[in-house]
Amino acid sequence: MKTLIKNKLPKVRLSSDMRGYENMLDMIREKSLNTVCQEADCPNIFNCFSKGTLTFMILGDICTRNCSYCNVKTGSPLPLDENEPKKIAGVIKELALDYVVITCVTRDDLKDGGASVFAETVREIKNRNPECKVELLISDLNGNENALKVVIGANPAVIGHNIEVARELFPQMRPHGDYERSIDLLKNLKKYDPDIITKSGIMVGLGETQEEIIRTIKDIKNTDCDIITIGQYLAPSAKHALVKKFYSMEGFSFFKKLGESLGFKCVESGSLVRSSFNASQSYEKIRRKICAVS
Numbered sequence: 240m241k242t243l244i245k246n247k248l249p250k251v252r253l254s255s256d257m258r259g260y261e262n263m264l265d266m267i268r269e270k271s272l273n274t275v276c277q278e279a280d281c282p283n284i285f286n287c288f289s290k291g292t293l294t295f296m297i298l299g300d301i302c303t304r305n306c307s308y309c310n311v312k313t314g315s316p317l318p319l320d321e322n323e324p325k326k327i328a329g330v331i332k333e334l335a336l337d338y339v340v341i342t343c344v345t346r347d348d349l350k351d352g353g354a355s356v357f358a359e360t361v362r363e364i365k366n367r368n369p370e371c372k373v374e375l376l377i378s379d380l381n382g383n384e385n386a387l388k389v390v391i392g393a394n395p396a397v398i399g400h401n402i403e404v405a406r407e408l409f410p411q412m413r414p415h416g417d418y419e420r421s422i423d424l425l426k427n428l429k430k431y432d433p434d435i436i437t438k439s440g441i442m443v444g445l446g447e448t449q450e451e452i453i454r455t456i457k458d459i460k461n462t463d464c465d466i467i468t469i470g471q472y473l474a475p476s477a478k479h480a481l482v483k484k485f486y487s488m489e490g491f492s493f494f495k496k497l498g499e500s501l502g503f504k505c506v507e508s509g510s511l512v513r514s515s516f517n518a519s520q521s522y523e524k525i526r527r528k529i530c531a532v533s
């Protein structure tokens with residue numbers, strides 16, 4: 240099957256508010272901040288930015304791992320920007336955001352994987368923007384449970400960690416990742432804070448079988464995870480992993496129904512779904528469900 244290269248697909252322009260999009264780009268550039276929206280070349284960027292939705296990427300823009308589907312640069316990271324948490328809090332204030340997602344590059348070179356920076360970023364955001372809800376999408380922190388407790392201690396609204404691909408694809412796609420370590424992290428989130436809302440995501444179309452996807456979704460549910468996102472993998476370039484299958488709307492609808500029947504409180508499933516897709520709406524949906532039963 241031919242490689243499907245994301246850059247050759249038209250970007251989704253659901254909103255005509257290009258000014259909002261450009262303002263967002265200017266502000267990020269001016270403050271020397273990074274977003275995964277840009278680094279991962281997300282197909283939703285025009286729509287999200289023009290609506291004031293973005294996902295900051297902290298700890299720099301160079302990842303210490305080299306997953307074969309990912310567009311983020313890999314190599315030796317530069318020193319941390321000590322002002323990053325304050326700068327992010329300031330941009331959130333300027334944009335008057337009431338919900339924000341913060342993710343990171345994986346930093347295996349840092350003893351705590353960047354957990355203390357995550358915690359500081361949450362604190363700075365809350366100090367300057369008490370109404371803003373913060374969702375974190377963290378790396379596996381190399382399995383460091385003390386580092387995980389530091390992140391949980393900052394008390395964000397949601398903590399997510401993406402499994403990304405089926406177990407069988409880890410050696411090829413995530414050579415420095417570990418399926419069990421990622422599953423354990425999701426379990427530990429609930430172990431250390433049963434009230435925290437947890438989230439995970441997978442991509443499909445990298446060569447996994449339908450059974451492997453189903454097993455992965457079930458493994459994630461067995462961690463008591465609340466939210467799952469399921470999206471179509473699109474190759475960032477010809478150098479990245481090939482798209483092996485393009486799922487239909489019916490295929491994503493099947494995964495959504497499966498997730499709901501397994502008991503996830505929220506399932507986002509669709510070709511353009513990414514882990515931060517509709518993040519604030521997913522959070523609100525769960526809050527309403529929690530309020531209804533308490």
Ligand code: SF4
Pocket residue numbers: 275276277281282283284285287288292293294513514515516517
């Ligand atoms: S879906 Fe997420 S990563 Fe993509 S543009 Fe929107 S906020 Fe950014």
